[in-house]
Amino acid sequence: MKKRREKRYWSIMLVPHSTNEIKVFKISSVKYKLLALGTIIATAIICTGLTITSLVEENKHLSEKIALANKLTEEQALLIEENEKEISKLKEEKIKQSRMTEEFKTLYKDLTHKYIEENMNEVVATRSTGRNDREFVESASKLKSILEELEKINHSDAEITTDLEDTQAKLTEYMNVVPTLWPTAGSVTSGFGYRTDPISFTRRFHYGIDISAPYGREIKASASGRVILSDWHGNYGKTVIIDHGRGITTLYAHCSKLLVSEGNTVNKGDFIALVGSTGRSTGNHLHFEVRVYDEAVDPMEYLDPR
Structure with a gap:
């Protein structure tokens, strides 16, 4: 006849500081194992929950960082676009400057040398030759307008700057004594x-x-x-x-x-x-x-x- 297996128990004793009776709780080995297993599962669930919460929070921070990075990228893209526009504008100004400089050089040679320097003291205008003087007055006025535009642009070329100043002085001297201004308004x-x-x-x-x-x-x-x-x-x-x-x-x-x-x-x-x-x-x-x-x-x- 087989010997019956004896049940094992775990005892938990509660000992009060007072003189009250000590309380003893008996837990069978099976229940203890189940309790331990439940504790482990509960701990695992809690840890998993905390991990998920932490991941969600990190994901939130990461999303915010991504959004900030996207915003910075957009701002940088706008800045680059503005810089490109500014560069394009500077290029256009440079082209305009070059064009006006070339036009200035042509008019400078034709007018300053041929007319102002050679003919300043020998003005000859009659009814038959007045048209030539009119052409000169118109050309001089055009050159004056170009000079005014060129004055708005900074030149690194010292020679051009000197030419501008000399020509402006000659033109001012000449145009001041040429009767181009209408003396009064009217038809x-x-x-x-x-x-x-x-x-x-x-x-x-x-x-x-x-x-x-x-x-x-x-x-x-x-x-x-x-x-x-x-x-x-x-x-x-x-x-x-x-x-x-x-x-x-x-x-x-x-x-x-x-x-x-x-x-x-x-x-x-x-x-x-x-x-x-x-x-x-x-x-x-x-x-x-x-x-x-x-x-x-x-x-x-x-x-x-x-």
């Missing part, structure tokens, strides 16, 4: 050349242009110079004549009031008189003449286009 009612005289109704040569303007409107000096007449001048009435040097003079007639005196120095654009109808005149207007070595030339060949 031209009578041009240069033969016409029917408005008073005698006979065919006569008109040595200037008539600009219609209201009584009292300001009259400006068409170019810089010295006033050589500011007085009544026969049929011209109250008149101002300015000597601009190099044989060029301008005349402003039929004024209502004279604002300058003989001997005064005036700059281009200064007010010198007021529009009127003095002398041999049929109404308020300005009679304007340009003379070179006392030879009347068409003022329209000099005045700026408008």
Whole structure:
């Protein structure tokens, strides 16, 4: 007869500090193993949960870092795009600078050397040659515009900078004494050349242009110079004549009031008189003449286009 297997137990004793009875709990070996297994499983579950929570948190931080990296990448892409645009703009400016420099060199040679340096003191303009002077005035105005644009661009080329300064000085000196500025606002009612005289109704040569303007409107000096007449001048009435040097003079007639005196120095654009109808005149207007070595030339060949 087989001997019956004896059950094993685990005892847990609770011993109080007081005099109370000691409590003893018996746990069978099977239950103990189950309890231990359950504890292990519970511990594993808790550890797994903590691990998952940690991974989720790390994933969240990683996602935030990725989002930040993407944002930085986009910002860098925008910055690169802006830099490319700026580089493209600089290239365009460089091309523009090169083009204008070449144009400047061409005009500089044609104008500065040929006209300004050689002909500054030998201005020759008559009715038959006035067109050549007009072409020069237009070319000089164009060169002046180019110079103004070139002044906005920094040049590392010292030679170009020197050329710019020298040419600007020569042009300023020349253009200041060339009557290109309209002396007053208004429409031209009578041009240069033969016409029917408005008073005698006979065919006569008109040595200037008539600009219609209201009584009292300001009259400006068409170019810089010295006033050589500011007085009544026969049929011209109250008149101002300015000597601009190099044989060029301008005349402003039929004024209502004279604002300058003989001997005064005036700059281009200064007010010198007021529009009127003095002398041999049929109404308020300005009679304007340009003379070179006392030879009347068409003022329209000099005045700026408008």
